[in-house]
Amino acid sequence: MISKIINMAERIKDAEDRLLESLFESAPVVDDGFSVNIVRKINRRLWVRRLTLPTAALIGGAIAFKPLAGLTAALSNLSVLIPQDLISGAASSIPQLQTVVLGAILLAVGLFSVRMLEE
Amino acid sequence: MTASEDRDLVARAVSGQDTAAFGELVRRHQSHVRNFLRKLAGDYTLADDLAQDCFMHAWDKLQTYSGRGSFIGWLLKVAYTTFLQSKRKSKRYAEILESAGRVADQESRSTVLPVDEITDLDKFLSVLTEEERAIMVMSYACGLSHREIGDATDMPIGTVKSVIFRGKEKIRNSFDIKDHQHG
Numbered sequence: 001m002i003s004k005i006i007n008m009a010e011r012i013k014d015a016e017d018r019l020l021e022s023l024f025e026s027a028p029v030v031d032d033g034f035s036v037n038i039v040r041k042i043n044r045r046l047w048v049r050r051l052t053l054p055t056a057a058l059i060g061g062a063i064a065f066k067p068l069a070g071l072t073a074a075l076s077n078l079s080v081l082i083p084q085d086l087i088s089g090a091a092s093s094i095p096q097l098q099t100v101v102l103g104a105i106l107l108a109v110g111l112f113s114v115r116m117l118e119e
Numbered sequence: 120m121t122a123s124e125d126r127d128l129v130a131r132a133v134s135g136q137d138t139a140a141f142g143e144l145v146r147r148h149q150s151h152v153r154n155f156l157r158k159l160a161g162d163y164t165l166a167d168d169l170a171q172d173c174f175m176h177a178w179d180k181l182q183t184y185s186g187r188g189s190f191i192g193w194l195l196k197v198a199y200t201t202f203l204q205s206k207r208k209s210k211r212y213a214e215i216l217e218s219a220g221r222v223a224d225q226e227s228r229s230t231v232l233p234v235d236e237i238t239d240l241d242k243f244l245s246v247l248t249e250e251e252r253a254i255m256v257m258s259y260a261c262g263l264s265h266r267e268i269g270d271a272t273d274m275p276i277g278t279v280k281s282v283i284f285r286g287k288e289k290i291r292n293s294f295d296i297k298d299h300q301h302g
Contacts, residue, residue, distance in 0.1 A: 016287065017259075023240055024259035026158075028150040034167075035145035038174045039138050045175075046136065 053116055125190040133182050141181070145174050148191055151261055152198050158244060158256045159202055169205055173198040192267035199253055199271060206249075239294075246293045251286040258283055 125147070131140035152173060156166035177197045184193050244252050250272075257263045257271060268279045 016291075020255075020259045020287070020290075021262075023243065024158075024256065026154050026240075026260065029153045029157075031146055031149055034149050034153075034170075035142050038145050038171060038178075039142040041171075041175065042138050042141065042178050046138070 122189055126186050129181060129184055129186070129190065132178075141178055144190070148194055149174075151191055152194055155195055155256055155261055156198055156202060158240070158260060159199075159249075159253055161241065161244075165205075169201050170198070172205070173201040176201055188267055188270055189263075191261065192263055192271055195257060195261060195263065196271035202253075243290050243294065246289050247286050251282055251289070254279060254282045255286045 125144065128140045128144050131137045132144065149170065153167060153170045156169045156173070157163055160166040160169060173194070177194060180197065184190065244255075247255060254268055254272065257268045258265075263271065265276050265279045265283075268274070269276045272279070274282075
């Protein structure tokens, strides 16, 4: 009720208010491609944003490839040091160890890709 | 142009990143925003650049529009913030130029209109402070309610009212506004 009274009081304008309104009044600004320009800019920005992550992943992957290959080689050299009976023991307790690891990696990559596409 | 249509367009733009819906919002409100910034900045080119920035910021912050109050009120808040930020930046730029020993006349060059283009409204606005100018333009040119102006400027309604009162008084004391009915 009080807010209604306040709103009504706000709407009651004196002659000076009406005069000021007419003084402040100005002709509408013609769009003239303004809105199209804004939408174009936003679309461009969206594309840049969409491409940034895959591009960064690609560049990061390219940079990381050489050290990663070195690391894999070093790890395979290390595996020689592990006793053979321990490896065969692990392989017998989990027969499809390699398949499980590969599946987990593929699942992680898949989830990451889906999330990236959603974004 | 209804408020519910605006809200639908905002919802479409936010939920589906629908740029066409946002484009429609820009088309509907660009005139108000550009007129507001033109009156505030006093320079059409600068005002139009600021209007572009304003709509880009609006796109980024669109999800923060709660639907409470009019969309144009929210948009003018973004426009006013954009204007203040640009003003702060150009002030800092002028300070850097001055400290480097150069003449920082860029600001005055960009805001002064040629004498024959100065209207009665420009004269009225020149006696007001930046804050008073923004609030008077929101009230008399854009037709925003005191509450909407309060939301846009982060001021209590009482302060908005007193700023308008002060602004009117300044104009009244500086000019005989009855003589400018067709200004």
